[in-house]
Amino acid sequence: MQVTDRSFSWYDVPAEVKDLLVLAAKNWDNTTESEKYINEALAKTTDTEVLVTAYRYFVYKYKYPQALQVVEKVINNIKDAEKFPDDWEELKPILLSRSQDPQVRLFLNAYAASGFVLAKMGELEKAKEATARVKEVDAKNEFGASIILDILTRPPEEEED
Numbered sequence: 001m002q003v004t005d006r007s008f009s010w011y012d013v014p015a016e017v018k019d020l021l022v023l024a025a026k027n028w029d030n031t032t033e034s035e036k037y038i039n040e041a042l043a044k045t046t047d048t049e050v051l052v053t054a055y056r057y058f059v060y061k062y063k064y065p066q067a068l069q070v071v072e073k074v075i076n077n078i079k080d081a082e083k084f085p086d087d088w089e090e091l092k093p094i095l096l097s098r099s100q101d102p103q104v105r106l107f108l109n110a111y112a113a114s115g116f117v118l119a120k121m122g123e124l125e126k127a128k129e130a131t132a133r134v135k136e137v138d139a140k141n142e143f144g145a146s147i148i149l150d151i152l153t154r155p156p157e158e159e160e161d
Contacts, residue, residue: 013047021053031061048077048106055113068117074110078103088133095137108134112145119152128152
């Protein structure tokens, strides 16, 4: 994989952060080294695109606690920026009415991702809650929450003798 500074040209973050992301990608096979660069980038910015990159990095590296921590930052950043209410019942109609808004879509994607990570960590009840909430506002099943919820709630198959 050839990674250059231009690989991250769409990021509106300082060059130093882009350089750290490039170094993380170039050192992918050395998890200790690449993770160091990801964490340095996270220490320098709370930019949502960088957070999403870090979340994906941690998922691909099977570092679920770190992935959850980062995806929760994405959720909270959007929630704060959009002034979303804490109560899900109050938030639900807002999400439904703004379902095509890029920030809402990213919020729902991150919320579904949190359910996935929680499931991978064995936090099944929390995973079910997160994915069920996304399913409530995702009529087109665009965010994958329905699949995760189905897996989490599927009754065990009956054993044959």
